[in-house]
Amino acid sequence: MNEIEPVDIVALVAHVRHVPAVEREGFAAALRREPAHRALILETCHRVEAYLTSHDDAARLVAVLPAGGRALTGEHAVHHAMTVAVGRDSVVVGEDQILHQLRESVDAARAAGTLDPALERLFARALHAGRRARSWRQGRPRSLADVALAAIERQVGPIEGRDVLVVGAGRIGRLATRAAVAAGASVAVANRSAQGAEVLAASTGARVEAFDPGARMGAFAGVVVALAGPWSIGAATIEAMAGSAAIVVDLSAPAAVPAGLAEILGRRLITADVLALDDVGVAPQDGSAARLDALVDGSTAEFVAWLDGRDGRAAADALLKRADREREAELKALWRRLPDLEPEARRAIEGMTRHLAGRLLREPLERLGRDTDGRDERAVRDIFAL
Secondary structure (H helix, E strand, O other): OOOOOOOOOEEEEEEOOOOOHHHHHHHHHHHHHOOOOOEEEEEOOOEEEEEEOOHHHHHHHHHHOOOOOEEEEOHHHHHHHHHHHHOOOOOEOOOOHHHHHHHHHHHHHHHHOOOOHHHHHHHHHHHHHHHHHHHOOOOOOOOHHHHHHHHHHHHHOOOOOOEEEEEOOOHHHHHHHHHHHHOOOEEEEEOOOHHHHHHHHHHHOOEEOOOOOHHHHHHOOEEEEOOOOOOOOOHHHHHHHHOOOOEEEEOOOOOOOOHHHHHHHHHHEEEHHHHHHHHOOEOOOOOHHHHHHHHHHHHHHHHHHHHHOHHHHHHHHHHHHHHHHHHHHHHHHHHHHOOOOOHHHHHHHHHHHHHHHHHHHHHHHHHHHHOOOOHHHHHHHHHHOO
16 A cells, blocks of 8 residues: 555545554554645544545555555545444444544644645535434434443443443543433542533532542442543552452543553453444444435435536636636726726626627536536636636
């Protein structure tokens, strides 16, 4: 995977199914070190993806794509973006988090000035498809937090009436807390910022626990960690966890559980990667997956049709602008030669020139509108020196 042919849209994809967490983190770091001029970067706990429109950027960044990563081009890249947006490629098919993360990535690229118009259009269509897919959902949405709690219950039994610790008060932490409370667990929330833990606990009926609980860790049957950064804990907390039977699910990217504790926990630690490889892409058996697939295919076809006509539209726009510039230049020269011309006569001449330009351009513009192979677009650009 050393070369890429020039295409309009390129997606460089490092996904949990094929690329381990450490290598995905390395790819993300490389994208931050060598940012592309026109790109959108999507980074979640299970994927790192770069969407590009520059052949030079794509050729440069494909060199740092880790083994197992994929370089998708053209329609394949577009199809993948739509698949991600509707949640068809998520651990929980149709889950909401990826849509939030994708929207944040679009906002970040727009703010940084790296969102190429073609990417803007692509992700506007993808987000629309994602919202439509969620509108079809019935019942309570299932999230990655639900999968994490189910993984804990598979090993320790039902969590109803048992102590569960959620570390982190961000989006996933909030989901995990609400899901655990709904399951009847006695939930404690720990967060780097005590205020964040207090707010979440107050809104869910949970209680607040210290970020480094010490000996109290031994009371928890399960722990869900969802942090943007390391979980900094001392020897007393590690010792208490080592002596307990608690199952720990670390949903953080990169992993937040300290390496020493991870080694002690062994099989009692479930990482985001392990969770994804166990459950990724499991679709509900209600026919909704086929409906999502049809939405992806239809959205892809719509965008590809728009992309195919983009060069013709650009040529038409350039032709109209060229005609307007030439017409205005001739009119200015005429006004200089006839400075005493009455305003009514000027308006009549201006109207006549617009009408004449419209008639002369009608056929080339219509041909550009029907152009399917780019031949007419190239001819118009050559003839009019666009």
